[in-house]
Amino acid sequence: xxxxxxxxxNRITKTGKRIMLECSQTKGHDRMYWYRQDxxxxxxxxxxxxxxxxxxKGEISDGYSVSRQAQAKFSLSLESAIPNQTALYFCATxxxxxGGGYTFGxxxxxxxx
Amino acid sequence: xxxxxxxGSHVSVSEGALVLLRCNYSSSVPPxxxxxxxxxxxxxxxxxxxxxxxxxxxxxNGFEAEFKKSETSFHLTKPSAHMSDAAEYFCAVxxxxxxxxxxxxxxxxxxxx
Numbered sequence: 001x002x003x004x005x006x007x008x009x010n011r012i013t014k015t016g017k018r019i020m021l022e023c024s025q026t027k028g029h030d031r032m033y034w035y036r037q038d039x040x041x042x043x044x045x046x047x048x049x050x051x052x053x054x055x056x057k058g059e060i061s062d063g064y065s066v067s068r069q070a071q072a073k074f075s076l077s078l079e080s081a082i083p084n085q086t087a088l089y090f091c092a093t094x095x096x097x098x099g100g101g102y103t104f105g106x107x108x109x110x111x112x113x
Numbered sequence: 114x115x116x117x118x119x120x121g122s123h124v125s126v127s128e129g130a131l132v133l134l135r136c137n138y139s140s141s142v143p144p145x146x147x148x149x150x151x152x153x154x155x156x157x158x159x160x161x162x163x164x165x166x167x168x169x170x171x172x173x174n175g176f177e178a179e180f181k182k183s184e185t186s187f188h189l190t191k192p193s194a195h196m197s198d199a200a201e202y203f204c205a206v207x208x209x210x211x212x213x214x215x216x217x218x219x220x221x222x223x224x225x226x
Contacts, residue, residue: 031212
């Protein structure tokens with residue numbers, strides 16, 4: 001099994017729908033992150049969590065919410081999806097003291113029509 | 114605030130030729146610097162990282178990078194390109210404390226047979 005698992009791998013949804021992207025990890029790390037990737041823009045941080053009770057907004061959190069259900073699970077929700085949220089979404093974990101040595105999931109490709 | 118600039122969104126090199134991917138950073142504190150690689154339909158994989166100490170860092174698959182503080186650069190090199198090196202490469206910076214990564218916009222490397 002992968003260290004970081006994201007579900008679903010691909011999703012097409014309609015404008016206005018609520019959708020949840022799920023992430024689970026077996027690394028035992030406290031720190032988890034959600035990024036989105038857009039062509040030509042690289043990866044941008046949406047939300048991050050340093051433990052179950054510590055959740056923080058990233059640079060592009062508007063339109064998104066998160067839930068840290070357990071150390072191993074970190075979900076990203078789009079409350080009312082819009083077309084410009086079409087992107088590739090990545091979950092990642094990190095080990096404290098590594099300064100950014102992330103382990104990434106394989107990504108969720110989301111299309112909002 | 115930190116930022117990363119990757120010069121060249123697309124780079125093409127012949128098989129066996131030198132690979133050079135450029136990355137310049139901006140940071141108000143001593144940076145931690147990273148190179149990640151993304152193969153098609155996959156997540157990002159850590160190639161190498163610089164935190165402290167030796168400024169020439171060796172990574173996986175024959176890649177290396179040199180931290181040059183005076184030039185605020187962290188360019189990625191490989192002496193001889195292989196077809197399997199075709200991928201997208203991302204440079205990233207963190208402040209070493211928060212572990213949040215700021216990514217560049219990526220460079221797509223194409224290998225010409």
